[in-house]
Amino acid sequence: MSSAPDTSATAMPKNYLNEKITVSSWLLTLDHKRIAILYLVSLLAFFLIGGLAALVFRVELMTPEADVLRSETYNKFFTTHGIVMIFFFLIPSIPAVLGNFLVPVMIGARDFAFPKINLASWYVFMFGGVLALIATIAGGVETGWTFYTPYSTMYANSNVILAVCGAFIAGFSSIMTGLNFIVTIHKMRAPGLTWFRLPLFIWAMYATALVILLGTPVVAITLVMIFVERAFGFGIFDPALGGDPILFQHLFWFYSHPAVYIMILPAMGVVSELISCFSKRRLYGYRVIVFSSLAIAVIGFFVWGHHMFVSSQSTFAGLTFSFLTFFVAVPTALKMLNWIMTLHKGSVSLASPMLYAFGFLGLFVIGGLTGLFLSTLATDIHLHDTYFVVAHFHYVMVGGGVMGFLGGLHFWWPKITGRMYPEGLAIFAAIVIFIGFNLTFFPQFQLGVHGMPRRYHVYPEEFQVLHIASSTGAMVLGFGYLIMGAYLIWSLKFGKIAGKNPWNARGLEWETDSPPPTHNFHETPVVRHPVYAYEYASETSNEPDVQSEKGHV
Amino acid sequence: MNLLFDLLPVQATEYAKQVDALYLFILAISAFFTLLFVGLLVGFTLKYRRRTQDERPEPPHEHYTLELVGGAVLLALLMGMFFWGAKLYFKAQRPPADAMEVLVSGKQWMWKLQHPSGKKEINTLHIPLGKAVKLSMTSEDVIHSFFIPAFRVKNDVLPGRYTQVWFKPEQEGTFHLFCAEYCGTEHSRMIGYVRVLSQEAYDRWTMNLGDADETPVQAGGRLFAELGCIACHRPDAGALGPDLTGVFGHEVALSDGTTLIADDNYLRESILNPQAKLVAGYAPIMPTFQGSVNEEQLAQLITYIKSLSN
Ligand code: HEM
Ligand SMILES: [Cu+2]
Ligand SMILES: [Cu+2]
Numbered sequence: 001m002s003s004a005p006d007t008s009a010t011a012m013p014k015n016y017l018n019e020k021i022t023v024s025s026w027l028l029t030l031d032h033k034r035i036a037i038l039y040l041v042s043l044l045a046f047f048l049i050g051g052l053a054a055l056v057f058r059v060e061l062m063t064p065e066a067d068v069l070r071s072e073t074y075n076k077f078f079t080t081h082g083i084v085m086i087f088f089f090l091i092p093s094i095p096a097v098l099g100n101f102l103v104p105v106m107i108g109a110r111d112f113a114f115p116k117i118n119l120a121s122w123y124v125f126m127f128g129g130v131l132a133l134i135a136t137i138a139g140g141v142e143t144g145w146t147f148y149t150p151y152s153t154m155y156a157n158s159n160v161i162l163a164v165c166g167a168f169i170a171g172f173s174s175i176m177t178g179l180n181f182i183v184t185i186h187k188m189r190a191p192g193l194t195w196f197r198l199p200l201f202i203w204a205m206y207a208t209a210l211v212i213l214l215g216t217p218v219v220a221i222t223l224v225m226i227f228v229e230r231a232f233g234f235g236i237f238d239p240a241l242g243g244d245p246i247l248f249q250h251l252f253w254f255y256s257h258p259a260v261y262i263m264i265l266p267a268m269g270v271v272s273e274l275i276s277c278f279s280k281r282r283l284y285g286y287r288v289i290v291f292s293s294l295a296i297a298v299i300g301f302f303v304w305g306h307h308m309f310v311s312s313q314s315t316f317a318g319l320t321f322s323f324l325t326f327f328v329a330v331p332t333a334l335k336m337l338n339w340i341m342t343l344h345k346g347s348v349s350l351a352s353p354m355l356y357a358f359g360f361l362g363l364f365v366i367g368g369l370t371g372l373f374l375s376t377l378a379t380d381i382h383l384h385d386t387y388f389v390v391a392h393f394h395y396v397m398v399g400g401g402v403m404g405f406l407g408g409l410h411f412w413w414p415k416i417t418g419r420m421y422p423e424g425l426a427i428f429a430a431i432v433i434f435i436g437f438n439l440t441f442f443p444q445f446q447l448g449v450h451g452m453p454r455r456y457h458v459y460p461e462e463f464q465v466l467h468i469a470s471s472t473g474a475m476v477l478g479f480g481y482l483i484m485g486a487y488l489i490w491s492l493k494f495g496k497i498a499g500k501n502p503w504n505a506r507g508l509e510w511e512t513d514s515p516p517p518t519h520n521f522h523e524t525p526v527v528r529h530p531v532y533a534y535e536y537a538s539e540t541s542n543e544p545d546v547q548s549e550k551g552h553v
Numbered sequence: 554m555n556l557l558f559d560l561l562p563v564q565a566t567e568y569a570k571q572v573d574a575l576y577l578f579i580l581a582i583s584a585f586f587t588l589l590f591v592g593l594l595v596g597f598t599l600k601y602r603r604r605t606q607d608e609r610p611e612p613p614h615e616h617y618t619l620e621l622v623g624g625a626v627l628l629a630l631l632m633g634m635f636f637w638g639a640k641l642y643f644k645a646q647r648p649p650a651d652a653m654e655v656l657v658s659g660k661q662w663m664w665k666l667q668h669p670s671g672k673k674e675i676n677t678l679h680i681p682l683g684k685a686v687k688l689s690m691t692s693e694d695v696i697h698s699f700f701i702p703a704f705r706v707k708n709d710v711l712p713g714r715y716t717q718v719w720f721k722p723e724q725e726g727t728f729h730l731f732c733a734e735y736c737g738t739e740h741s742r743m744i745g746y747v748r749v750l751s752q753e754a755y756d757r758w759t760m761n762l763g764d765a766d767e768t769p770v771q772a773g774g775r776l777f778a779e780l781g782c783i784a785c786h787r788p789d790a791g792a793l794g795p796d797l798t799g800v801f802g803h804e805v806a807l808s809d810g811t812t813l814i815a816d817d818n819y820l821r822e823s824i825l826n827p828q829a830k831l832v833a834g835y836a837p838i839m840p841t842f843q844g845s846v847n848e849e850q851l852a853q854l855i856t857y858i859k860s861l862s863n
Pocket of ligand 1: 306307325329368371372375376396
């Protein structure tokens with residue numbers, strides 16, 4: 001059980017980071033770990049842009065009148081926020097960063113099946129992202145991230161086409177990543193690593209990749225249709241040209257509902273890993289979690305109409321979609337049950353990644369349960385397109401998705417960079433983020449119930465108090481993210497050397513160096529135990545677990 | 554209304570109260586599960602916190618009773634929500650037959666409303682207390698959404714077709730009217746009020762504003778003659794087109810052998826795109842009126858044709 005490597009901070013052993021350090025060695029790298037870093041840096045930049053846009057319009061919303069922005073500008077800000085956060089941050093976040101880094105390492109492979117496609121996916125993504133940014137800077141887009149027709153095709157006078165092209169192109173990078181995941185997980189698992197020995201993170205990536213491959217082409221076609229109608233006046237969605245505006249909503253949500261699972265399944269995978277590690281045992285109901293991920297991926301394709309209860313779809317369609325939607329709630333709830341039961345009789349420690357996992361659980365339970373108000377027909381009619389929906393999806397996407405991403409980032413940070421961040425600050429930031437988040441979004445439920453519509457620049461006075469609370473929360477939240485960014489960057493140079501397995505976790509990624517060598521393992525690992533083998537010293541050895549001295553938690 | 558302390562907004566209709574009962578039911582269930590979950594989370598974390606570094610907890614056993622029972626209980630509760638919600642939804646979809654019909658037309662960024670008496674107004678809807686009101690809505694441009702929080706009703710307003718919303722106000726007062734579907738620059742200014750007046754006050758209001766306009770039915774009748782519809786649609790045997798008396802709300806046999814119930818959207822299509830669905834036994838000779846009638850006139854024609862079925 002060697003690990004704590006020697007101190008001299010500068011002399012890290014040869015690894016994927018220090019092997020070559022030229023710019024071209026980064027930009028032309030085929031190493032999945034370096035590609036993950038490229039993604040990490042670009043996604044954080046997008047997160048910053050999206051976050052700043054949100055801060056600006058939250059400031060605007062502190063008063064009922066228009067003071068900081070004109071209506072047109074306000075609309076451009078929330079559109080930019082939505083497009084950037086969804087298409088250029090959250091959808092790729094966990095798969096492209098943590099998934100890219102970890103999938104090969106966790107299954108004991110040297111790289112993905114198609115490393116060149118992997119690199120290409122980053123370039124494609126950046127190309128789409130840059131187009132979207134140009135659309136934003138050169139005049140902006142004001143359709144909302146949902147691009148509803150006929151507004152987006154015939155009425156909006158902004159850079160819709162450019163933004164649509166950006167989202168369209170970024171979709172291909174998702175598809176490339178998804179393809180790589182599926183082939184690699186099928187074909188390149190280490191000896192002994194059977195399907196039911198796979199870590200739940202891998203299962204989550206697998207389920208996500210399935211959704212990506214089945215769903216993304218549909219949104220791509222839909223975006224092309226917007227392009228064709230807007231650019232050439234072919235009547236597809238605009239009734240004035242003989243089109244059908246509701247058709248757009250069907251096509252859009254056929255992708256965008258499953259897309260919410262592209263955003264949450266990976267976070268669920270991360271949380272499973274965290275809870276197992278910081279309870280020191282295998283997850284309760286491992287197989288239930290696996291099958292619930294797959295069930296969510298499949299059922300998720302049959303519920304899109306729940307976004308359209310008041311769109312004038314038929315009564316029968318409304319009933320069907322409401323009915324089916326309740327069935328997604330069941331596998332989701334089972335996961336919650338399994339996570340909580342893992343703590344029961346576990347050995348629970350509250351290190352910073354676990355705090356993020358707890359943040360995920362606490363916020364996701366609210367996000368999920370508020371989904372029930374929206375799945376129920378009569379209540380959704382009232383709540384649809386109000387701040388209630390805004391609060392709901394932020395609880396699931398930020399409370400769930402982003403918390404999961406940050407938890408995973410902290411957990412694997414020592415593996416990725418070889419260094420620890422300051423634990424005390426990390427705990428502090430996690431708490432600030434949790435409080436800021438709730439202060440921002442909880443009041444929005446109340447706003448929505450009382451009828452405050454979403455995407456409103458000016459609003460009746462009685463809503464002001466809650467808007468002020470929400471805007472204050474947004475600043476606290478932003479401050480929390482800022483602290484986090486600061487200490488993570490600080491740790492790159494000054495952090496304590498982490499060693500192979502600082503959390504005393506199980507999983508192949510912890511059996512190689514931190515940071516791993518370019519080819520991940522010095523020799524191909526052979527897996528000997530079921531997953532999360534905390535009773536053994538490691539997945540590949542038969543020695544019983546000797547509690548590690550260095551486990552600092 | 555105090556947003557900090559009131560759980561629910563004003564309930565100005567019976568339907569709003571029924572929706573709120575369901576809302577409270579889901580809220581109770583959600584609160585229960587949230588507390589249970591957070592309670593267990595905190596409880597387990599304290600009780601099973603790591604005390605020493607060499608603790609080695611038992612791996613959990615794989616048995617699925619808890620999952621099965623938990624899943625079944627949950628599903629039962631969820632089905633309860635579904636059926637309750639569906640029951641109210643049916644109600645919201647079926648306006649009573651005697652409802653007073655107000656025509657609504659949304660356009661960037663205002664609401665135009667027309668009463669059966671012919672009164673027109675913009676952004677403020679006056680309605681009498683205790684009387685069922687049905688709105689027949691369409692848009693002149695993009696999608697809007699007609700939302701009255703105090704009545705718990707909302708429906709999108711689409712270009713090129715009719716949608717409806719109905720309610721029966723049971724409280725006098727002034728309530729918010731919002732556009733809920735993002736529709737462009739001034740979306741947040743596409744708002745107004747619903748004023749619920751006593752029947753007398755409503756009648757007086759109708760009189761006061763009386764600039765001797767014709768009612769929508771009268772206007773429709775006039776257009777029906779002016780546009781020459783009447784030349785083909787006559788109640789006598791030699792007419793080129795079908796008699797429109799009693800068409801609305803009844804079954805129509807089409808030339809392709811199918812049948813349908815004539816509703817607002819069918820009438821609309823028959824006028825704008827007559828060839829799309831041909832009535833059995835007639836030649837496709839009716840010209841399209843697309844472009845020769847505007848939304849308002851179209852709504853009046855339809856109201857007139859509907860009045861032939863009363
Ligand atoms: C427990 C399961 C969930 C249920 C039952 C549920 C239900 C719903 C329903 C019915 C709506 C439509 C509301 C409306 O527009 O009136 C909705 C909206 C939404 N949900 Fe969920 N949801 C669940 C989980 C999630 C998850 C996991 C995510 C994302 C990670 C998510 C993200 C969203 C988003 C983004 C919207 C709004 C989209 C928009 O209009 O811009 N939901 N949800
Ligand atoms: Cu959905
Ligand atoms: Cu609007």
